[in-house]
Amino acid sequence: MTTRTRILTGITTTGTPHLGNYAGAIRPAILASQDANADSFYFLADYHALIKCDDPQRIQRSRMEIAATWLAGGLDVNRVTFYRQSDIPEIPELTWLLTCVAAKGLLNRAHAYKASVDKNVEAGEDPDAGISMGLYSYPVLMAADILMFNAHKVPVGRDQIQHVEMARDIGQRFNHLFGNGKEFFTMPEALIEESVATLPGLDGRKMSKSYDNTIPLFTSAKDMKDAISRIVTDSRAPGEAKDPDNSHLFTLYQAFASKAQEEEFRADLLQGLGWGEAKNRLFQLLDGQLGEARERYHQLMSRPSDMEDLLLIGAKKARAVAAPFLAELREAVGLRSFVNQAAAPVAAKKKTAKAARFVSFREDDGSFRFRLLAADGEQLLLSRNFADGKAAGAVTKQLQSGDALDVRTEALAFSVWLDGAVVADSAEFADEASRDAAIEALRVALTPLED
Ligand code: TRP
Numbered sequence: 001m002t003t004r005t006r007i008l009t010g011i012t013t014t015g016t017p018h019l020g021n022y023a024g025a026i027r028p029a030i031l032a033s034q035d036a037n038a039d040s041f042y043f044l045a046d047y048h049a050l051i052k053c054d055d056p057q058r059i060q061r062s063r064m065e066i067a068a069t070w071l072a073g074g075l076d077v078n079r080v081t082f083y084r085q086s087d088i089p090e091i092p093e094l095t096w097l098l099t100c101v102a103a104k105g106l107l108n109r110a111h112a113y114k115a116s117v118d119k120n121v122e123a124g125e126d127p128d129a130g131i132s133m134g135l136y137s138y139p140v141l142m143a144a145d146i147l148m149f150n151a152h153k154v155p156v157g158r159d160q161i162q163h164v165e166m167a168r169d170i171g172q173r174f175n176h177l178f179g180n181g182k183e184f185f186t187m188p189e190a191l192i193e194e195s196v197a198t199l200p201g202l203d204g205r206k207m208s209k210s211y212d213n214t215i216p217l218f219t220s221a222k223d224m225k226d227a228i229s230r231i232v233t234d235s236r237a238p239g240e241a242k243d244p245d246n247s248h249l250f251t252l253y254q255a256f257a258s259k260a261q262e263e264e265f266r267a268d269l270l271q272g273l274g275w276g277e278a279k280n281r282l283f284q285l286l287d288g289q290l291g292e293a294r295e296r297y298h299q300l301m302s303r304p305s306d307m308e309d310l311l312l313i314g315a316k317k318a319r320a321v322a323a324p325f326l327a328e329l330r331e332a333v334g335l336r337s338f339v340n341q342a343a344a345p346v347a348a349k350k351k352t353a354k355a356a357r358f359v360s361f362r363e364d365d366g367s368f369r370f371r372l373l374a375a376d377g378e379q380l381l382l383s384r385n386f387a388d389g390k391a392a393g394a395v396t397k398q399l400q401s402g403d404a405l406d407v408r409t410e411a412l413a414f415s416v417w418l419d420g421a422v423v424a425d426s427a428e429f430a431d432e433a434s435r436d437a438a439i440e441a442l443r444v445a446l447t448p449l450e451d
Contacts, residue, residue, distance in 0.1 A: 008151035010045035013062040017069045018214035020199040020207030040080040051134040072297035087315035090322035095144040143167035150186040164190035178332040200248035218297040238274030356445035368392040383424045
């Protein structure tokens with residue numbers, strides 16, 4: 001049995017990965033996947049991408065670029081399950097099951113949705129202007145991503161913590177409603193890598209596409225060099241001491257340097273290394289670390305069918321987990337085959353049969369009788385009087401033999417016959433339906449006890 005920690009994360013496929021994505025998410029995730037205890041599920045969240053982007057070209061390009069980036073970065077697809085969300089039809093199916101238990105009020109509180117509403121209100125627009133159901137239900141889709149594979153740990157940025165909490169919430173509710181004591185879904189935990197640096201961008205603010213301050217990762221050495229040349233520095237001239245701790249150029253260097261390289265760079269800056277030379281050193285460092293991966297990246301991008309194959313294998317692995325689990329969940333909510341439906345009453349029958357019991361007693365006149373009691377103590381049958389215990393015992397034994405029960409109705413009562421003689425009579429029932437129900441309960445109780 002596996003006791004490995006299942007780590008799952010998705011990457012929304014709307015952009016081209018930059019250096020900040022690499023240091024902040026991709027590199028740590030690839031490293032984490034190399035741990036022998038890790039069972040990693042990494043996927044391209046391309047359904048999520050559709051929420052934010054209606055440009056098919058861009059969606060397609062980004063999916064390929066992100067896949068190539070992870071593979072070029074050293075992700076070992078034999079070790080991890082690497083797939084496209086949209087190759088797993090079980091995910092939208094689970095999304096619907098979860099949508100049906102997710103409280104609308106919970107989703108009303110999602111940060112991303114609320115931010116859009118606030119913006120609309122501020123602009124004097126209808127609160128829901130331009131807000132799609134996709135944006136609104138975004139957390140449910142994400143919950144399906146996570147719960148489908150029973151992830152323990154979900155590495156995400158801070159902005160996604162709320163979504164992981166919602167996944168717990170929704171999963172818990174499903175467990176409660178349909179689990180019957182069984183926990184279908186593992187409760188996931190957001191994993192925030194404190195030690196991973198958020199890289200500063202060219203202007204010193206967090207590196208982000210929305211600030212247009214990114215350093216490209218694998219496009220070309222020239223692109224990287226050009227971006228580095230635009231890193232904002234203070235105006236200290238060559239020869240003047242620089243302050244490494246207040247330089248985001250130094251922070252960028254640090255994120256890729258060994259301890260020794262870092263110390264050397266720090267010392268040189270303190271001794272007046274010029275910014276131009278410092279940028280050159282940063283480029284050399286990054287190019288040395290990423291140059292080979294860049295080549296692999298371009299190779300992968302030039303052979304899309306190789307990537308397609310790898311991702312389809314990943315989808316197959318993921319579906320081998322998802323499909324049987326979803327079948328169980330469908331069963332739990334009542335989406336069952338008509339044919340298998342018989343299984344439910346049979347199971348109930350067994351339970352009753354196991355729990356029903358005969359109780360014999362003596363009347364004041366010395367005769368012997370017995371009752372058949374259901375699991376809940378309800379009397380299913382009361383026998384006639386027998387002259388001795390042996391005769392009564394023989395009858396109870398025969399009733400349990402599994403032979404077809406001879407029940408004869410008479411108006412609103414019934415009697416049970418054995419070998420041409422009445423052995424028990426019922427009382428009068430209020431109507432035929434309750435009489436027949438009692439007969440059915442009796443038959444069920446007398447079904448042979450063995451498994
Ligand atoms: N919403 C995440 C993001 O924008 C991407 C994502 C989709 C995800 N599904 C997920 C992350 C499941 C973790 C787990 O970053």
